[in-house]
Amino acid sequence: MSLLPVADALAKVVANVTTLPAVNVPIQLARGRTLASTITALRTQPNFHASAMDGYAVRAEDASDGATLDLIGESAAGHGYAGRVGEKQAVRIFTGAPVPDGADAVVIQENTRRDGNRVIIESGVQHGANIRGRGLDFAEGTEALSPGSVIGPRDIALAAAMNHPRLPVRRKPKVAILATGDELVLPGQAVGQDQIVASNTFAIAALVEAEGGEVLDLGIASDDFPALEAAIKRARSEKADILVTIGGASVGDHDLIQTALTREGMTLGFWKIAMRPGKPLLHGRLGGMHILGLPGNPVSSVVCSVLFLVPLLRTLLGRSETGLARRKAVFAAPWPANDLREDYIRARFILDDASGIIKVAPLAPQDSSLVSVLQRADCLVIRPPFAPEAKPGDVCEIIDLRAAGY
Numbered sequence: 001m002s003l004l005p006v007a008d009a010l011a012k013v014v015a016n017v018t019t020l021p022a023v024n025v026p027i028q029l030a031r032g033r034t035l036a037s038t039i040t041a042l043r044t045q046p047n048f049h050a051s052a053m054d055g056y057a058v059r060a061e062d063a064s065d066g067a068t069l070d071l072i073g074e075s076a077a078g079h080g081y082a083g084r085v086g087e088k089q090a091v092r093i094f095t096g097a098p099v100p101d102g103a104d105a106v107v108i109q110e111n112t113r114r115d116g117n118r119v120i121i122e123s124g125v126q127h128g129a130n131i132r133g134r135g136l137d138f139a140e141g142t143e144a145l146s147p148g149s150v151i152g153p154r155d156i157a158l159a160a161a162m163n164h165p166r167l168p169v170r171r172k173p174k175v176a177i178l179a180t181g182d183e184l185v186l187p188g189q190a191v192g193q194d195q196i197v198a199s200n201t202f203a204i205a206a207l208v209e210a211e212g213g214e215v216l217d218l219g220i221a222s223d224d225f226p227a228l229e230a231a232i233k234r235a236r237s238e239k240a241d242i243l244v245t246i247g248g249a250s251v252g253d254h255d256l257i258q259t260a261l262t263r264e265g266m267t268l269g270f271w272k273i274a275m276r277p278g279k280p281l282l283h284g285r286l287g288g289m290h291i292l293g294l295p296g297n298p299v300s301s302v303v304c305s306v307l308f309l310v311p312l313l314r315t316l317l318g319r320s321e322t323g324l325a326r327r328k329a330v331f332a333a334p335w336p337a338n339d340l341r342e343d344y345i346r347a348r349f350i351l352d353d354a355s356g357i358i359k360v361a362p363l364a365p366q367d368s369s370l371v372s373v374l375q376r377a378d379c380l381v382i383r384p385p386f387a388p389e390a391k392p393g394d395v396c397e398i399i400d401l402r403a404a405g406y
């Protein structure tokens with residue numbers, strides 16, 4: 001069977017994906033969610049000319065060095081002065097308070113002396129000094145945040161200042177995760193001689209949550225059809241947007257996933273791709289549910305999730321950027337020529353502080369079962385099919401796992 005190129009596989013995974021509906025959430029719960037529509041300022045900020053300092057509101061023309069002004073009142077934040085500043089007059093003012101009518105500058109208090117109800121200006125000011133003009137920050141109607149962006153703490157600051165108590169975000173994609181295999185036990189359980197801890201579920205659940213999804217953990221199904229079919233039915237009845245299966249994707253006698261999914265009505269998108277690690281990746285649709293059948297090997301399952309599950313989640317969320325950022329780096333060591341499978345090599349950074357260039361040193365060994373090597377890696381070096389042997393200093397493209405927070 002021929003192997004589907006990675007780019008073609010990715011195009012199929014993100015094709016015909018319907019963006020999830022919008023829901024309104026309190027602004028306190030909006031961090032990390034994907035914005036569903038444009039956020040516009042509901043007010044102007046500041047809505048008045050505001051003092052930037054504690055001092056005296058004056059007419060700049062009266063406030064020359066040594067001038068003495070009559071103090072006629074006070075303007076504090078939240079309690080403005082209603083009157084008007086006339087010739088040779090000043091109003092005591094505090095940071096954030098409205099500048100009274102008539103005044104056009106604020107003298108900071110360190111540059112003044114008080115004498116009862118008079119203030120002596122020790123150092124004069126220019127027109128407009130220490131005043132934040134009305135609308136300096138934003139004006140009502142300004143479009144501020146764009147749909148498809150992920151809401152961060154600074155976005156929340158702006159949206160709150162614009163007077164939004166709630167924000168429209170995409171519903172969280174629900175991802176059912178099913179581990180399969182008679183050899184698997186949960187972390188903390190007694191591990192028999194021929195058993196292995198089901199670590200992949202937890203890695204993939206963490207990725208899903210980091211990408212703004214909600215996890216439905218279907219646990220571990222044994223390698224038999226009744227167990228697999230019951231789990232697939234549960235994913236459907238719980239209305240999962242995506243079912244991720246782990247293991248049983250290859251060609252062995254106990255690799256039953258594809259048959260089980262097909263029996264439940266899956267339309268196969270593809271099976272087997274030209275990628276290392278991750279060759280037996282499976283993709284399909286079962287009703288409205290997207291299916292990703294990940295290979296069981298721990299590195300394969302995580303790399304396939306980074307390459308395919310993350311873009312699928314981001315597409316469901318209507319994110320403006322659906323792929324992981326790629327960047328250039330250079331090889332720190334030679335690396336052999338590649339075969340027909342696009343390779344995602346686990347590598348470490350060697351940062352050259354002087355030049356700012358990122359060098360990458362592939363880790364060894366590259367076996368797809370090695371969780372410890374995956375954990376030590378800073379990045380994945382992308383080796384296109386049939387890439388020639390690389391020499392130290394040759395440029396390559398990487399996915400920065402560290403920067404992505406993975």
Ligand SMILES: Nc1nc2c(c(=O)[nH]1)N[C@H]1C(S)=C(S)[C@@H](COP(=O)(O)OP(=O)(O)OC[C@H]3O[C@@H](n4cnc5c(N)ncnc54)[C@H](O)[C@@H]3O)O[C@H]1N2
Pocket residue numbers: 179180181183184196197198199200201246247248249250251252255277278279280294295296297298300368369
């Ligand atoms: N004759 C062939 N054999 C294999 C091929 C092939 O093309 N022809 N492909 C190999 C490749 S590449 C991969 S990748 C694996 C994937 O196999 P499966 O998806 O069927 O995975 P399993 O056999 O179920 O498991 C493989 C390995 O991973 C461990 N595993 C499974 N689930 C978990 C989990 N949740 N957490 C941690 N570890 C897990 C499992 O115990 C096995 O050790 O097939 C090759 N074979």
Ligand code: MOO
Pocket residue numbers: 275276277278279280295297299300368369
């Ligand atoms: O694709 Mo498998 O993931 O090479 O081990």
